[in-house]
Amino acid sequence: MNLSRRTPDHLLFLRSWISRPLQVAAVAPSSRRLAEAITADISPRSGPVLELGPGTGVFTQALLRRGIPEAALTLVEREPAFAELLRIRFPAASVLECDAATLPSGCRGFSAAVSGLPLLSMPPGQVERILAGAFERLVGDACFYQFTYGPRCPVPEAVLLRLGLAARFRRFVPLNLPPASVYRITRLSSLQEQEASQCASF
Template identity: 65%
Template sequence: MDRSFQPSDHLLFLRHWFSRPFQTAAIAPSSRWLARAMTAGIEPGQRILELGPGTGSFTQALLKRGVDEADLLLVERNPAFAALLVERFPRARIVLGDAASLPIDDALADAAVSGLPLLSMPAPQVMRILRAAFGRLRPGASFWQFTYGPRCPVPRTVLDRLGLVAHHTRFVPFNLPPASVYRMARLS
């Protein structure tokens, strides 16, 4: 079943952007082109941690790539978006909460996909989020992040302190606004 966007998704995003622009940080859901670029490195059968899934554009792309809905852990801070995700993805594990305080369990994820507005966050908060996410990832796993900015949204000092490396993977001009995708991983 395709749970693609409804016209109301755009209105929901816009409304939340007006009320909390630094928390939502986007005026519209991510485009299908950005969703494809963000999930291009994901393989069927992987367990995925998704941070800031919003209305589910990346989630839907993950399902199209063959990820089982039951293998998704979606962490969303916005109660309205979380309620929508529960409705659209009932087999996924959905956590209403902060990405810096991820739930602890034995299952490590094979990759992380992030729709969080890292560029608008202070460096200590970005560090807490990445530390928590990499604490939930298997060794060798990647963390996928997009940005509307001209460079990696994670400051070099944060990457260095956490022992991470970031690589630009794609530019997506057909998104509102245009975006770039980065893959972060632990240094080998």
């Protein structure tokens, strides 16, 4: 039997962290409380959902509990052991084993994105590529949801400004280990873009 089928999630996570600490950047899966917080604004009416860095599928399960059809989920996971586990657990979902910064061109039309990626451990250029690629694939006023263990949004303000995005704090989850905060990232309106550019020029 394949190891990913019989290894408990926390041990699989720890093993992946030991082998690739900068890519995984956590020693255990996110809690159910954090999963509920980061998916709180998403409903079955939202449409297809893009999930970046789902790991063992904690956020994926929360999306299913909210009524999102499994077939409406696209899961992007670069860690082979996690990708294999996701295919087993969510056979109707589309699992893409690739880097979130280089999504396939046909991967688009999403109404929301949920990210479990460790943005704080990534260089700003990589964060910018991930956000730019995700928003190219989000429709209309769709939102990008990101959590962090840090005291502020993990996307640098300069990156948000260059991409025409705004980040808003949504929820604090003290009972996660470690405690985490959830942010919602959206496109700026044209007026907001002008105001941001004026502020940046001072």
